[in-house]
Amino acid sequence: MTATVQATGVRDRQPAGGPGVVRPRRRRRSGLIAAYLTLVPSVGLLVLYVFYPFLRGLPDALYRYDGGTVDDFVGLGNFRALLSDPYLVPAFRNILLLMAVNAFTAITVSLFVAWLIHHVASTRLRYVFRNVVMLPAVVPTVVLLLVWTQLLAQDGAVNRMLGALGLHSLEHAWLGEPGWVLVGIMVVNFPWTNGIYTLMYCAALDEVPIELYEAAKLDGAGTWQIFRNVEAPAVRGQTRMLLNLSVLTGLQSYESVIVMTQGGPYDSSDVPGLLVYKDAFQFSEFGYGMAMAVLILGITIVMYALIALTMRRRTKDATR
Amino acid sequence: MALRGWFGTRLTAVVSVACLGAAGLVACSSSTGSSSGSGSLRLTSIYAGYVTSFQQAAKDFKAKYGVSVTINNLAYTGYEQVLKTQLIGGDAPDIMLVEPPALADFEQAGYLQPLDAELSGPVLGESGSWESTFQKGLIDQGIGLDGKHYLVPWNTIAQALNYNIQLYAQAGITSPPADWSSWMADNAALQNAGVAPYAVSLAGDDAQLQWYLTPALEAALRPLTTQINLRHRQGWNFNANAPSSVAGESYTADELWVAFEKGLIDPAKAPAYRSVMTAFMKIIPYLNKDAGATTAKSQSPKFTTAKSAQTTGASLLASAYVAKAKAAGVTLQLGLANLPTMTQSDVPEMTDGTMNPLSGVRAGLVINKNSKDVANAKKFLEFLTQKDEENKILPLEETATTGPEGSPAVVGVTDPNAGGVTKDTFDPQPKYAELHLYGFGNPPTFDNQDTSEFNAQFEKLIEGKMSLDDFLKARSASNQAALKRNLEVDKSSIDQSFIDKELGH
Numbered sequence: 108m109t110a111t112v113q114a115t116g117v118r119d120r121q122p123a124g125g126p127g128v129v130r131p132r133r134r135r136r137s138g139l140i141a142a143y144l145t146l147v148p149s150v151g152l153l154v155l156y157v158f159y160p161f162l163r164g165l166p167d168a169l170y171r172y173d174g175g176t177v178d179d180f181v182g183l184g185n186f187r188a189l190l191s192d193p194y195l196v197p198a199f200r201n202i203l204l205l206m207a208v209n210a211f212t213a214i215t216v217s218l219f220v221a222w223l224i225h226h227v228a229s230t231r232l233r234y235v236f237r238n239v240v241m242l243p244a245v246v247p248t249v250v251l252l253l254v255w256t257q258l259l260a261q262d263g264a265v266n267r268m269l270g271a272l273g274l275h276s277l278e279h280a281w282l283g284e285p286g287w288v289l290v291g292i293m294v295v296n297f298p299w300t301n302g303i304y305t306l307m308y309c310a311a312l313d314e315v316p317i318e319l320y321e322a323a324k325l326d327g328a329g330t331w332q333i334f335r336n337v338e339a340p341a342v343r344g345q346t347r348m349l350l351n352l353s354v355l356t357g358l359q360s361y362e363s364v365i366v367m368t369q370g371g372p373y374d375s376s377d378v379p380g381l382l383v384y385k386d387a388f389q390f391s392e393f394g395y396g397m398a399m400a401v402l403i404l405g406i407t408i409v410m411y412a413l414i415a416l417t418m419r420r421r422t423k424d425a426t427r
Numbered sequence: 428m429a430l431r432g433w434f435g436t437r438l439t440a441v442v443s444v445a446c447l448g449a450a451g452l453v454a455c456s457s458s459t460g461s462s463s464g465s466g467s468l469r470l471t472s473i474y475a476g477y478v479t480s481f482q483q484a485a486k487d488f489k490a491k492y493g494v495s496v497t498i499n500n501l502a503y504t505g506y507e508q509v510l511k512t513q514l515i516g517g518d519a520p521d522i523m524l525v526e527p528p529a530l531a532d533f534e535q536a537g538y539l540q541p542l543d544a545e546l547s548g549p550v551l552g553e554s555g556s557w558e559s560t561f562q563k564g565l566i567d568q569g570i571g572l573d574g575k576h577y578l579v580p581w582n583t584i585a586q587a588l589n590y591n592i593q594l595y596a597q598a599g600i601t602s603p604p605a606d607w608s609s610w611m612a613d614n615a616a617l618q619n620a621g622v623a624p625y626a627v628s629l630a631g632d633d634a635q636l637q638w639y640l641t642p643a644l645e646a647a648l649r650p651l652t653t654q655i656n657l658r659h660r661q662g663w664n665f666n667a668n669a670p671s672s673v674a675g676e677s678y679t680a681d682e683l684w685v686a687f688e689k690g691l692i693d694p695a696k697a698p699a700y701r702s703v704m705t706a707f708m709k710i711i712p713y714l715n716k717d718a719g720a721t722t723a724k725s726q727s728p729k730f731t732t733a734k735s736a737q738t739t740g741a742s743l744l745a746s747a748y749v750a751k752a753k754a755a756g757v758t759l760q761l762g763l764a765n766l767p768t769m770t771q772s773d774v775p776e777m778t779d780g781t782m783n784p785l786s787g788v789r790a791g792l793v794i795n796k797n798s799k800d801v802a803n804a805k806k807f808l809e810f811l812t813q814k815d816e817e818n819k820i821l822p823l824e825e826t827a828t829t830g831p832e833g834s835p836a837v838v839g840v841t842d843p844n845a846g847g848v849t850k851d852t853f854d855p856q857p858k859y860a861e862l863h864l865y866g867f868g869n870p871p872t873f874d875n876q877d878t879s880e881f882n883a884q885f886e887k888l889i890e891g892k893m894s895l896d897d898f899l900k901a902r903s904a905s906n907q908a909a910l911k912r913n914l915e916v917d918k919s920s921i922d923q924s925f926i927d928k929e930l931g932h
Contacts, residue, residue, distance in 0.1 A: 175514075175536025176536060176916060176919070282630070368630075371631070371632070390875050391536065
């Protein structure tokens with residue numbers, strides 16, 4: 108089938124319904140334009156509210172700018188100052204730890220819950236469970252965090268429960284002791300079932316052909332073998348995507364820290380996103396804050412690339 | 428079918444683009460409406476309970492002068508960041524109600540309109556200067572680091588030691604402590620009687636303990652006032668026992684830098700600083716062990732439910748404490764006293780009087796330098812702070828649930844919240860001349876970054892995770908960095924030749 112290039116440059120495809128069915132040229136073009144126009148809002152909002160502010164603020168990283176009287180070009184001075192910032196390395200250590208634990212718990216627990224739902228016999232019950240796991244997602248994050256702040260307080264429900272179980276040695280000032288504050292933040296979102304992740308895994312598991320299960324059972328495979336050889340490969344794409352999402356959002360997130368601890372006690376729960384906020388909006392060091400934001404971006408890109416490379420290599424190995 | 432599909436797609440596309448255009452317009456326009464032009468002003472409050480009273484004043488102002496004033500309110504938490512963002516974006520209100528720490532931040536960034544000429548002049552055609560209508564000493568708390576007046580005081584606050592009379596009696600204490608040593612003895616007596624002496628919060632950078640520290644440091648460094656305030660006006664005479672002797676004076680960024688470099692106010696070098704900290708640390712054994720994990724919100728009920736004998740809070744909140752205790756089923760007999768002061772026996776360097784009561788401006792009004800109608804903004808401030816107008820609008824303040832935010836700053840204005848204190852030995856009037864090194868209500872820091880570093884260092888010190896020597900070294904480094912930043916921010920008003928001469932450069 109050859110394509111005829113029109114004078115306007117629009118390639119003339121064979122229409123659905125086979126040869127002989129020709130749609131008017133103007134309607135084809137306007138349909139294409141209309142299709143692109145529907146993309147404009149999404150892309151436009153992305154450009155307007157994400158890319159433009161970032162690109163607009165990027166040059167500030169080369170300035171000492173306090174939003175008022177100080178506005179001096181310092182070149183890479185802000186980046187050099189970052190290298191000797193005593194708060195930076197501990198902050199990155201904290202966020203990497205939080206990100207790793209959150210990604211692990213969110214992905215594994217969500218997969219486990221999705222697997223359980225997938226294997227519920229009743230279709231109606233499966234539907235109910237899918238809705239139940241989504242319920243926490245409708246609660247605003249800040250509300251959840253404020254509730255957890257109360258639960259993790261010195262005399263909060265968590266310590267009272269531990270006390271009632273006789274586990275007094277486990278009672279801690281979860282958000283008030285430097286050694287435990289990160290643990291307290293990690294505990295938030297228990298039981299770590301991320302509704303959206305769970306639904307995505309449910310959808311992926313639903314796509315597994317029933318014949319594969321039957322064939323595996325005929326071959327004498329047990330539950331674990333079926334999961335490992337049939338279901339896990341089916342959800343590999345989702346896992347890669349959710350891992351990437353966890354890294355992308357995790358590295359820059361700071362809402363749990365700013366709501367629950369504001370970086371305390373004595374800066375022990377600082378994370379890079381919070382440092383950017385503090386530098387810019389509390390200390391009026393907008394240039395320095397921007398430089399830190401650029402650094403976070405760079406590290407995020409590197410990590411994203413590493414994960415993509417690793418997952419691609421694993422996929423290639425698996426398909427050999 | 429095909430036609431409907433084509434039409435539907437096109438319509439969807441058109442509607443989507445229209446929505447995007449609307450979103451773009453929203454993004455480009457200001458979030459709080461366009462900047463006011465001539466004949467209309469915007470005032471932003473940070474206390475929701477004041478909006479009704481400000482709106483009445485706006486109504487009266489419009490009736491008299493034909494200029495409309497729109498009153499907005501910002502949530503108190505994080506208001507500084509919100510206003511700063513608006514100031515940078517050129518979308519800030521004409522008049523803002525702010526607290527003294529925000530004054531320093533905004534003034535240094537050049538956002539504010541100086542008011543010296545208006546304050547020294549007659550107000551709205553009446554005799555007497557505008558400045559003279561305010562309570563003594565308050566106007567000077569609105570001076571920036573460049574020595575100009577920026578803030579017109581709206582209300583005042585005084586911190587008091589609130590104590591439970593019954594728990595005091597249980598420990599055999601019949602009167603509140605007058606000084607630091609007596610207070611330590613009283614705390615020991617309370618502890619021996621099985622009563623928690625003091626529930627304090629440190630989480631969330633709560634300022635409870637800082638309220639003792641800063642006045643003590645300023646009192647201990649008071650004897651050095653003439654050595655620090657070198658760029659004073661001609662003929663200035665400092666008298667430590669006369670608060671009015673420092674009227675119109677303030678420390679400037681270059682003076683503070685010189686004083687620091689000479690070691691006068693350097694925490695690591697000034698003997699007075701170490702003496703104050705050594706005396707201060709005597710309170711630590713009497714604090715609640717979970718102070719580092721306790722927020723102000725969870726600390727307050729410990730006092731109102733009689734689980735601890737004392738707390739530090741604004742004197743005007745006394746009736747609110749009693750009401751909260753009643754709601755919890757507890758009868759609270761509340762007494763108020765001035766914050767126990769360190770004396771020369773605690774701090775040998777405190778030779779020019781002891782601590783002043785911690786009282787001063789709670790919040791004041793400032794004018795945005797880039798307001799399109801500065802003249803009317805100034806006129807509205809003058810109108811708002813007239814005695815008759817304040818007496819008219821203050822009863823409209825909504826303080827029933829949160830308690831009042833402050834007492835009036837203008838002479839002759841009746842405080843609608845004055846009642847409710849059951850026992851009062853409290854006197855908020857300053858007794859000694861004070862040029863605030865650190866600002867009223869601030870920790871001993873020189874900018875926001877210094878404050879953030881202080882909170883971490885202070886918490887470590889209180890919890891025994893940092894020695895006093897390390898604390899003083901850390902404070903010294905933080906103070907020095909902050910003063911250096913202030914020199915850069917205030918570069919237009921500093922005198923480099925003065926710095927060079929004093930430091931021998």
